[in-house]
Amino acid sequence: MNVVTPFEGIGASVRRKEDLRFLSGRGQYTDDIVRPGQAHAYILRSPHAHARIVKVDTAAARAMPGVVAVYTGEDTAKLGSIPCGWQVNNKDGSPMAEPRHPMLAEGKVRHVGDQVAVVIAETRAQAKDAAEAIEVEYDVLPAVASLRDALAPGAAQLHDNxxxxxxxxxxxxxxxxxxxxxxxxxxxxxxxxxxxxxxPNAMEPRCAIGDYDPTTGEHTLYTTSQNPHVIRLLMGAFVLNIPESRLRVVAPDVGGGFGSKIYHYAEEAIVTWAASRLNRPVKWTSDRTEAFVSDAxxxxxxxxxxxxxxxxxxxxxxxxxxxxxxxxxxxxxxxxxxxxxxxxxxxxxxxxxxxxxxxxxxxxxxxxxxxxxxxxxxxxxxxxxxxxxxxxxxxxxxxxxxxxxxxIPTAAFPYQTPVALQYDSGDYHTTLDQALETAGWSAFEARRAEAAKQGKLRGIGISTYVEACGIAPSAVVGSLGARAGLYEVGTIRVHPTGSVTVLTGAHSHGQGHETTFAQLVADRLGVPMSQVDIVHGDTAKVPYGMGTYGSRSLAVGGSAMVKAMDKIVEKGKKIAAHLLEASVQDVEFERGTFRVAGTDRTKSLTEISLAAYVPHNYPIEELEPGLEETAFYDPKNFTYPGGCHICEVEIEKDTGKVQVVNFTAVDDVGRVINPMIVEGQVQGGVAQGVGQALLEHAVYDESGQLVSGSMMDYCLPRAEDLPNVGVATHVTLCTHNPLGVKGCGEVGAIGSPPAVINAVVDALRDYGVRHVEMPATPGKIWSIIHAGAPPALAAE
CATH class of the missing domain: 3.30.365.10 (Aldehyde oxidase/xanthine dehydrogenase, molybdopterin binding domain)
Known part of the structure; x- marks a missing residue:
């Protein structure tokens, strides 16, 4: 009796494979890793925004219980600068100013949170206690905490160059x-x-563990990173001078990134360097308050x-x-x-x-x-x-x-903009029309009138957008200053019994790669998702890849996988032709079955893979044994998701509180692999966009102190701040990648902020309001409302 399995391929709303692991507490994040003999690092950070370091006295700290070592900028001064991965030129063609960025401050601190010293002890508590015993004498200098202050004539200079x-x-x-x-x-x-x-406030704070094996000279860094190969390159080549063959970077489960875990941070270099000095592992884990002054x-x-x-x-x-x-x-x-x-x-x-x-x-x-x-x-x-x-x-x-x-008319694609980019596809009229209908735009005035009867102000706002995803191609971005290639890699390993391992240079930090990548394999090779294993995040296992950011996972990483699977199929056809005594040109492949065209003569993928690894009957003179292929994909262009977001708000006059009561997002993200994951990605992005529009703001005072430096002062959106977000898609395919995908990870955060503020301004239209700056906090809105009667009411 055949067992019919649900369709798991492209377009299916398959539940995420990884969720059971995460929801049951079986994930392994960097802080879960405990290396034998592990010590703990605590970083002493500057309390001043701008100051000369006159003296650092570490004697008392070194004598504290459990302290293994204390290092300052004098110890790391001969090491390289934390590198920048992109160079931009001035109008005259000269290169940008690129000041040294030391692991530990050298003679001067330039922001609150700048790294001054690191204490390494047997426990984190001991390291923290010892850090408090370090005596630092500062000569405080004027801060330039805002753009206006920094550009003012006679402003204090942060960098000599x-x-x-x-x-x-x-x-x-x-x-x-x-x-x-x-x-x-x-x-x-x-x-x-x-x-x-x-x-950025990812669910998981940053963490890094440096490990060193003196018998082999091999360094290992475990870190919360979105792109471990890039970290290996930047840290090894430019900071610590470690050959890549002696440096392994592992990014295990990562609890959110949103871009903030792309970068090479000083803490990663500090623990890797310290581990080699001490011949023992060193762990640093950020707390939430520290993250406010150390995460980009x-x-x-x-x-x-x-x-x-x-x-x-x-x-x-x-x-x-x-x-x-x-x-x-x-x-x-x-x-x-x-x-x-x-x-x-x-x-x-x-x-x-x-x-x-x-x-x-x-x-x-x-x-x-x-x-x-x-x-x-x-x-x-x-x-x-x-x-x-x-x-x-x-x-x-x-x-x-x-x-x-x-x-831009639909018929005008591909469309060349006057600022370098050429959009390959899009249909902005349709996404607009679909959003207007779904949001009930035409009936809004009746809802406004009903809200007025309740003493509330109601407004509606619209935002139409396009974005560029994939960050590509390498030759183009290289000419624009990128100091890295922006391709991606995928390896497809079909095992003797037909199960599949995928090794990808992309990295998952919440996007659901273990599901969507497995869906690609299920769709192309006909292998059940339960037999597909996705491997990422370890430079010792995965070919050189560029990681995940810019909504590139499927558009670039998935395309590399498709190219590798095409190679698998082509090799499989040659094996099948030999086994079936047919011409290669006559062999077809569809969802796990090789067939001689027009006949019932077939071989399953499992039969082909077994033959590849047990080559008793195999065209050995033509093909190598095994069934594993690797492909790199370097995009020909960016991809261009677009769409329309519509937001509806109500404002309480007495408090100024803005409540988002309805939100509609209609996005063109190209071919949809998993509608459920797309919906979740859009909803998450909208939550962040609403947060920026209404609540979030990193505020510095004139002395450079971050006055919104904790969850007590920096307001993130909560469930009560968010409505049910209606998500729909309209598809125009990307014309230059094999999947036709465009990317969905950022669209919610791109389209939503202006839609929210446009709605707020519309709600305040009778008050003569032209613009409200983000975030539109209750205090700001209350001040507008109570500054005087709106002209329309005054006339009455």
């Missing part, structure tokens, strides 16, 4: 052509905004822009000037976020004939800033979608209509 605290002054687009477009404009809309700084922050742009329109509301041109905060040092990919991941998306979904954008990156005495879920794309989308609403208000054109008039 970054005059004026400027990292780079970059531009893109044709300035002369853009100026000409503005000269003939019927209307110019001007807008200024700040994209608020955020603190996100966003933090100040922008002024102008939009040129003709008499019919069509866009003629766009001018943008952005100041982007880099923090005190350059994090791994920081320079590319406000340039090639932001300014190149300033056309958005709109047919914009010309764009000129200037970006000035600035060092400040704050935690370094780098990519955070969406990385540049949320900042670009927020700017454009707020600008479109302001333009609609100033021209009197309906908010939806002004977008329709300027959409």
């Amino acid at each position: 970054a005059p004026g605290n400027v990292c780079y002054d970059w531009h893109i687009g044709d300035k002369a052509v853009t100026e000409a477009a503005f000269a003939k404009a019927h209307k110019v809309v001007r807008f200024e905004t700040t994209n608020n700084r955020l603190v 922050h996100g966003r933090d742009h100040v922008t002024t822009c102008e939009l040129a329109l003709d008499g019919g509301g069509k866009i003629l041109g766009l001018r943008v000037a952005t100041q982007a905060n880099m923090g005190a040092y350059l994090s791994t990919f920081a320079p590319c976020v406000p340039t090639y991941l932001y300014a190149t998306l300033l056309s958005g979904v709109y047919a914009t004939p010309t764009i000129y954008a200037e970006v000035k990156a600035v060092f400040t005495s704050t935690v370094p800033v780098d990519a955070y879920r969406g990385a540049g794309r949320p900042e670009a989308t927020y700017l454009l979608e707020r600008l479109m609403d302001v333009a609609a208000a100033e021209t009197g054109i309906d908010r939806v209509e002004i977008r329709r008039r300027n959409f």
Whole structure:
């Protein structure tokens, strides 16, 4: 009797394979790892935002119980600088300022949380106690905690080789052509905004364990990383001078990243170096408060822009000037976020004939800033979608209509933007129409009136967006300053009995790779998902890959797997042809079965794999034994997800509290592998976007102290802050990868912030409000409401 198994391939809402392990507490995170003889590190961090280190006295700390060693910047000064992985050039072609980023501070600290010393002891508590005994004499210097302060004449200089605290002054687009477009404009809309700084708060704080085997000279780093091979390269080659053959990096289960675990952090180098000095493992685990001043922050742009329109509301041109905060040092990919991941998306979904954008990156005495879920794309989308609403208000054109008039027509794809990118596919009209219908846009005024009867203000906001995913191709990004290739690798190993092991350079930190990657194998090779094992995160096991970020897992990593599976099938056809005494050209393959075309003569994948490993009857003169193939995939272009998000809010007049009462997301993420996982990814992204729009803000005072430096002061969204998010998809296939996928991991965080703020501004329309900066906190909204009676009510 045949057992019929449910369809597990592409398009099936298969429940996640990994969830039982996580929900039952059987996952293995870095902090779960205990190495024999393990010591514990605690890092003494600067309490000052900017100061000279006059003296560090570690004598008392070294004498404390359990202390194994204490190290300062004097001990690590001859080691390399924490490297930056992307170089951006100035307008004149000169390279950006790239100051040294030491493992431990050398002569100066530049932000609260900067690493001053590390204590290693038998227990973490002993290390922490000893750190408190270190006496540091500081000569406190003026802080430059904001972009304005850092760029002010006579401002304190953080780095000698970054005059004026400027990292780079970059531009893109044709300035002369853009100026000409503005000269003939019927209307110019001007807008200024700040994209608020955020603190990533992954469920799992960062952790790193350095281990060293003196008998082999091999170093091992266990770390909470999204890309272990990149960490191995950066740390081994540029910081510690360890050959890659002697350095293993393992990223086991990782509890969320959102970009904050892409980078090479000083703590990883500290424990790896210390372990080799002490000949014993060294573990460092961050607590939540420490994470606020040591994990790279996100966003933090100040922008002024102008939009040129003709008499019919069509866009003629766009001018943008952005100041982007880099923090005190350059994090791994920081320079590319406000340039090639932001300014190149300033056309958005709109047919914009010309764009000129200037970006000035600035060092400040704050935690370094780098990519955070969406990385540049949320900042670009927020700017454009707020600008479109302001333009609609100033021209009197309906908010939806002004977008329709300027959409890139579906027939225009592939569409070349004036800022480098060429979109391969999209259908913005359909996602807009679908979202409007699902959200009940046409009936909204009745809901507004009903809310008014309850004494509440109700508003609705719309956001249409496009993003660039995959971060590719290598040759292109290399010419733009990337210091790494951005391909991906996949190895497919079919075992003698037909089960499959997949080794992928992509890394899972909550996305569900063990499920979706297994679905690809089930769909292509016809192997049940229960017989597919996904291996990732260990440089000793997996071929060199670039990790997971930028929604690249399926578009790049999955495509590498497909190429490897194609090689498996082609080899399998040759084996099947031999066994079936047929021509290779006559052998077909579908879902686990090789068949001679037009006949009932077949061989299963299991029979082929067994023959490959037990080659008694095998074309040995033509083929090597075994059934394992590896493929690298270097994308031809970015992928371009897009869509429409609509948010509906209610505001309590007495408190200023904004409640999101309805949210609709219609996204084009290309081919959908698992609808359930796509829905979860979108909902999670929307939660983060709502958090930025209404609640989250990393606030520094003038002295450079992070005043929102704990969960008591930094407000994350809770369940009561979020509605049920309606998620739907409309598919246009990516035209240049074998799966047709585009990516879904960031769309929720990109499309949602402007939709929320557009809804808030709409709710406050009777108060003459043109714009509300993020986060739209209750205090901010209450102040607007109670500043005076709205004009409409005053007239009554």
